[in-house]
Amino acid sequence: MNRRRLPLRHGLWLLVLLNCQALANWQDSLPGAQVIGSGDFRKYGFDVYSARLWSTSRPLAGDQPFALELIYQRSISCEDLVNASVREIKRLSGTSVSAEQLASWQTQMQQSFVDVQAGTRLTGVYLPGQGARFFLGQQLLREVKDLQFAQAFFAIWLDPRTSNPELRQQLLGMAP
Template sequence: MFQRRYSTLKLVIVLGISLVVLSKNVLAQSVPDYVTKQVPEAQVVGNAMFTYMFWDVYDATLYAPKGQWQSDAPFALKLDYQRSLDGKKIAQRSVDEMRKQGISDEAMLSEWRDKMAALFPDVEDGDVITGVATSDQASEFYINGELAGTIEDTNFTQSFFDIWLSEKTSEPKLRKALLQK
């Protein structure tokens, strides 16, 4: 009787360890190539669905070196869109969120909105926009895995990613899930 329980327990432990190793390997393999080029040893930090009212808008995934996010290190935020949205509205919503964070320089916000509007296309269900904060604090944007452009402005990079990652975010539950806090 004891031997059978011991064998069953051993099997459960081995299966549990195998599942943990397998899930880590799947997560490591799921990091897009264009992310690993800018984010060394990129791993998933966290993932969450952003829902507005009752509509799923996008699935957000945060990548950082060894899965440890730091605001001053390279990282990437991938948004897998679940619905169609106008690119200009995405840019405007980003500016509105930056304003909520405390950015009040309207000339700068207007310039940033124009830059984002030029980069962000209209998206359909299944499209992916990934923002990468590079090691020199520039922002690279990838549309469905292809580089769409770069904004080389450290203030923009900080303000843009603060939309999701700052303590002042308008979506604290999403932030918590992305940062695993």
């Protein structure tokens, strides 16, 4: 190998490694985060996913970042995940979100989610004042810099009007 190219090649590898490490996993966004609560989501008697809510503050404070980790128990298409999320956001938001905005958010979710199988781990990280990051395992899938979207998305689980108040209580560590 040409000796002049060797330092350049090492330098490029170093840049690649540093760039990959910048957001190597979702925990980098929440140093010192601990599980606040966890629970299981079932529909029609079938296990769908196990969920864990991570944060650096307990109880969860609205101005603090957090991560919602979902570990799927069955196969679900990206399309079905997006459609279920859109339905819940629409139900919770009512007329406060326009059809155009909801369509834009649907596109964001289509680009942020993947088909899942049993054992797939998806984690969404809420970043106050910024938006959300979505991870498959430890790999960053997408960052969405839209705070209103992030708030509406995580409300699916954390809003008091959620369709699953028992899971909300478990995630927030309020379940008996």
